Amino acid sequence: MGTQRKGAIVGYAEWPTVRRYDGPRRFMLEQWMDLAAEALADAGLALEDVDGLVCGTLREANMFVPATVVEYLGQPVKFAEFVDLGGATGTGMLWRAAAAIELGLCDVVLCALPGLPIPSNPDPRDRPPPEARWLGSTSNAWGSPQAEFEVPFGNVAQNAGYAMIAAHYEARFGSCERARAQITTQQRASAALNPLAAFYEKPVTIDEVLASPMIAEPLRLLEIVMPCAGGAAVVLASPEKAKRSPHRPVQITGYGESLTIKTPTFAEDLAVTPVAAAAATAFARAGTTPAAMDLLALYDCYTITVLLTLEDAGFCPKGTGAAFLAERDLAFDGDFPVNTHGGQLGVGQPGLAGGLLQPIEAARQLMGRAGPRQVRDVNRALVTGTGGVMSEQVALILEGA
Amino acid sequence: MTETLLAPLAPKMTPTSAPFWAALEEGRVVLQQCDACEAWVFYPRPRCPRCLSAALAWKPVSGRATLTTWTHCPRPTAPPFTGLAPQTLAVVTLEEGVRMSTFLLETAGRTLELGMALAPRFVPTEDGTATLLAFAPA
Numbered sequence: 001m002g003t004q005r006k007g008a009i010v011g012y013a014e015w016p017t018v019r020r021y022d023g024p025r026r027f028m029l030e031q032w033m034d035l036a037a038e039a040l041a042d043a044g045l046a047l048e049d050v051d052g053l054v055c056g057t058l059r060e061a062n063m064f065v066p067a068t069v070v071e072y073l074g075q076p077v078k079f080a081e082f083v084d085l086g087g088a089t090g091t092g093m094l095w096r097a098a099a100a101i102e103l104g105l106c107d108v109v110l111c112a113l114p115g116l117p118i119p120s121n122p123d124p125r126d127r128p129p130p131e132a133r134w135l136g137s138t139s140n141a142w143g144s145p146q147a148e149f150e151v152p153f154g155n156v157a158q159n160a161g162y163a164m165i166a167a168h169y170e171a172r173f174g175s176c177e178r179a180r181a182q183i184t185t186q187q188r189a190s191a192a193l194n195p196l197a198a199f200y201e202k203p204v205t206i207d208e209v210l211a212s213p214m215i216a217e218p219l220r221l222l223e224i225v226m227p228c229a230g231g232a233a234v235v236l237a238s239p240e241k242a243k244r245s246p247h248r249p250v251q252i253t254g255y256g257e258s259l260t261i262k263t264p265t266f267a268e269d270l271a272v273t274p275v276a277a278a279a280a281t282a283f284a285r286a287g288t289t290p291a292a293m294d295l296l297a298l299y300d301c302y303t304i305t306v307l308l309t310l311e312d313a314g315f316c317p318k319g320t321g322a323a324f325l326a327e328r329d330l331a332f333d334g335d336f337p338v339n340t341h342g343g344q345l346g347v348g349q350p351g352l353a354g355g356l357l358q359p360i361e362a363a364r365q366l367m368g369r370a371g372p373r374q375v376r377d378v379n380r381a382l383v384t385g386t387g388g389v390m391s392e393q394v395a396l397i398l399e400g401a
Numbered sequence: 402m403t404e405t406l407l408a409p410l411a412p413k414m415t416p417t418s419a420p421f422w423a424a425l426e427e428g429r430v431v432l433q434q435c436d437a438c439e440a441w442v443f444y445p446r447p448r449c450p451r452c453l454s455a456a457l458a459w460k461p462v463s464g465r466a467t468l469t470t471w472t473h474c475p476r477p478t479a480p481p482f483t484g485l486a487p488q489t490l491a492v493v494t495l496e497e498g499v500r501m502s503t504f505l506l507e508t509a510g511r512t513l514e515l516g517m518a519l520a521p522r523f524v525p526t527e528d529g530t531a532t533l534l535a536f537a538p539a
C-alpha cells in the first residue's frame with residue numbers, strides 16, 4: 001500500500017482558542033511567521049530545513065499566496081500548495097504535504113492556518129462589505145449559482161444547510177436529538193480538561209444542550225461551533241528528517257478526499273456525506289479498517305457532522321448512528337475516544353485553523369503528549385475534515401511510527 | 402410567512418437563466434432539458450452536467466414538487482430576512498427530478514413530511530425586478 005517513504009507529523013503549534021481575543025492583532029502573514037517559528041521549534045527543525053509549504057487563504061493576498069508567504073518567511077521551497085477546502089483545508093493540507101514527501105519532492109513541509117484578528121483597517125474602502133459577515137461559505141458574486149438560486153431564499157452560510165441535512169436524516173431514520181446532545185456533552189467534558197479550549201472547565205449537560213435556543217430546526221445553539229480566535233501549524237517530515245524531532249513521528253499512512261457539491265440542495269443523497277468515499281480511500285491506502293482505530297478526531301462544525309461521519313466512515317450502518325452512540329463513551333478514557341481535545345464544539349472554531357485542531361490532537365495523542373487526557377495504547381487514528389455544507393471532506397489515517 | 406409577502410433579496414440573474422426568470426414573471430415554470438440524454442437540468446447552464454451536450458431546450462413544466470427537506474428557523478438566517486422570521490427554508494424535488502432551494506408558504510397548521518406534495522407559488526421581490534419560485538402544500 002502506497003510507498004515506504006511516508007511523510008510524518010513531527011511537530012505542531014496550537015494557539016489557545018479564545019472567544020473574545022484582546023491580545024495584539026497581527027496580519028495573517030505575521031501570524032504565519034509566529035506559527036512557523038513555534039511549530040519548527042517543536043519539531044526540532046530549523047527554517048533552513050523547510051523545502052515545502054502549504055497555505056490556505058490569506059487576508060493580505062488574493063493571488064500568489066504561497067510565493068507571498070515564501071518571501072515573507074525568507075525560505076525558498078521546492079513544493080508549494082494553496083488549499084481552498086473550507087473546514088477541510090487543514091486536513092487537505094496535511095495529505096498534500098505527506099504525498100509530496102512520499103513522492104520525494106521535498107523533505108520538510110510547513111502547513112499553517114492563522115486565525116487571530118488582523119489589525120482594524122483605518123481605510124474604510126479596504127474593509128470587507130458588511131454582507132461578508134452573514135454570507136459565510138455562500139458566494140454572492142454575480143454568476144455564482146448561490147447568488148441566483150440560494151441567497152434570495154435566505155439559504156445562506158451554514159446553519160440552514162446543516163439543519164436541512166439533519167432534518168432529512170431524521171425524517172428517514174428517526175430522531176437523533178439525544179445522540180447529538182450527547183456528542184456536545186461528551187466533547188465539552190473533554191474540552192473541560194483542555195486548557196487551550198474556549199470551554200476549558202465549562203462542561204454542559206444533555207439537558208442544557210436540549211434547552212439551548214433553537215437556531216434552525218432541529219439544530220440548537222450548543223450543537224453549533226462558536227467562532228473564536230486562534231491559530232495552528234503542523235510540520236511534516238520525511239523519515240530521515242523525522243529523526244531530528246524529539247517526538248514519536250506520526251505517519252500519514254492513508255488519505256482520501258471527496259468533493260461532491262457546493263450546496264446540499266444538489267446532494268445526490270442528503271443523508272450520505274462525501275466522507276464515505278474519502279474514508280474508504282484512506283482506509284484502503286493505509287491497509288486498515290475502522291475497527292483498528294484507537295482514536296477518532298472528527299470534524300465537528302455541527303453535531304450532525306459527527307454522527308453522519310461515524311456512519312459514512314464505516315463505524316456503523318446508515319441510520320444507526322444514534323443507537324451506536326447511545327452505547328459508547330467518547331471521552332479519552334471511554335470505550336470509544338472521539339475528539340479528546342473537545343472538538344470544535346468544545347474548543348471553539350478559530351476560522352480555518354479549526355480544521356487543523358483535529359489532526360493536531362490525534363498527533364498529540366499518538367506522540368503521547370496529551371497529559372491528563374492521554375488515551376492509553378494509542379497507535380492509529382482516523383482524522384476527518386469537512387468543508388462547506390458537507391461539500392468536501394478529507395480523511396486521514398495517522399499511525400505512530 | 403404569508404402569501405402577500407415580498408422577498409427581500411433579488412436574485413443576481415444571468416443571461417443563461419433569463420428564460421427561467423422570464424417565465425416566473427408570467428406565473429409559469431420552465432426547465433432546461435438535454436436533447437442528447439434527456440436529463441432535466443437545474444440550475445440553468447450552457448451545457449448538460451450529465452453529458453456536456455450544448456443541446457439544451459427550455460420546456461414548460463407543471464411546477465409540482467415533493468418536499469425533500471426543510472428547516473424552520475425561528476431566528477432570521479441573515480439580516481435582510483429579519484422581517485420574515487420565522488422562515489421555513491426547504492429543498493424540493495420537482496416532478497422532473499431536479500432539486501431546488503426555496504421557502505415554504507401556507508404551512509400554518511400543516512405537518513410537514515418528507516415527500517409531501519407541493520404546488521408552486523410565485524413571490525415577487527421587494528425591488529420588483531424578479532419573481533421567486535416558492536412552494537406550498539398541495
Ligand SMILES: [Zn+2]
Binds near residue numbers: 449451454
Ligand atoms: Zn445530457
